[in-house]
Amino acid sequence: MIILGLDPGFGTMGYGVIEKDNRGNCTAVDYGAVKTPTGESFAVRLCILEEKLGAIFDKYRPDEAAMEELFFSKNITTGIAVAHARGVMLLTCNKRCGRIFEYTPNQIKQALTGYGAADKQQMQRIVASHLRLKSVPKPDDAADALAVALCHAFTSRFSSLFGVK
Numbered sequence: 001m002i003i004l005g006l007d008p009g010f011g012t013m014g015y016g017v018i019e020k021d022n023r024g025n026c027t028a029v030d031y032g033a034v035k036t037p038t039g040e041s042f043a044v045r046l047c048i049l050e051e052k053l054g055a056i057f058d059k060y061r062p063d064e065a066a067m068e069e070l071f072f073s074k075n076i077t078t079g080i081a082v083a084h085a086r087g088v089m090l091l092t093c094n095k096r097c098g099r100i101f102e103y104t105p106n107q108i109k110q111a112l113t114g115y116g117a118a119d120k121q122q123m124q125r126i127v128a129s130h131l132r133l134k135s136v137p138k139p140d141d142a143a144d145a146l147a148v149a150l151c152h153a154f155t156s157r158f159s160s161l162f163g164v165k
Helices: 042-060 076-096 105-113 120-130 140-161
Strands: 002-007 012-020 026-035 064-068 100-103
Touching: 002 042, 002 076, 002 140, 012 042, 012 140, 026 042, 026 140, 042 076, 064 076, 064 140, 076 100, 100 105, 100 140, 105 120, 105 140, 120 140
Parallel strands: 002 064, 064 100
Antiparallel strands: 002 012, 012 026
16 A cells, blocks of 8 residues: 655645555655745645645555644744645545545654654654664655654554544
8 A cells, every 4th residue: 555644834745655565564655845935926836736746646646645634833824824735735635546534743643652742853763763764754844744654554444533524
């Protein structure tokens, strides 16, 4: 099974593609980040996200997609932009594969480390360890997206609880 993990963002959207075999072992296929140019209009930047995400779907043909639920605590303006980007991502995922799952940051941390308040460095090291990577994935958005994909791989037997309705 090919799983696409997404870390929503307006300026930077992280993605991670993993393959899960029938024994439950996961390997990294690809990961990275899509950046939108700050000089472009809001609408153009959303179109870039849709186009680049579509290209990822075309290249890897994921069976399922998982993304982090929207979380922001201080800057509501940034949160609104990310919410728009996340809407584009949900639309694209639904059109391309129809199997979308969402996880909170705490659920992702719990699934990977057993501790819902794990810090960023611990999460990055555990992602590299699970995927047998030589180093921590960069940029951080890509590591976060791989964490989402791994969370889904580890919890997919409960997928009816996390599917987008």
